[in-house]
Amino acid sequence: MKNILILIFGIIFFTSCEKKEEKIACFNDDPFEVEWLNEIRQNMIDEGPSDFGTRSIVMYTYKGNKVFEVNSCIMCNDQGVSITDCNKVNICYFGGLTGANTCPDFYDTYTDKEVIFSL
DSSP states (O other): OOHHHHHHHHHHHHHSSSEEEOOOOSSSGGGGGSSSHHHHHHHHHHHOOOOOSEEEEEEEEETTTEEEESSSOOTTTTTTTTEEEETTTTEEEETTTEOOOOOOHHHHHHHHHHHEEEO
16 A cells, blocks of 8 residues: 555656756847858848838747747748747747648737847
């Protein structure tokens, strides 16, 4: 009986632990320390202003990590938007021809929205 109580307690204890998400620090002070992000910004600068609206890079905090939304053609119909982490891994995708939404909680849960580049 004692062993059964220990087993039940152990199961309850381990299954009730909350999973903590790993937080990734990808830059110190300047988000453009992230090489791929700096390259995108530089390409936007080199290409100059767009006839299709403002180009921008927006930084958010999502699930404790910094993520980026690159808008290279704001007014292009049916262009999807990706939310990408520091390692250039697509975390979320919205829009496009299919109207995709792989992170339905993103716009309700992100914090610290900051436009870090606009042209």
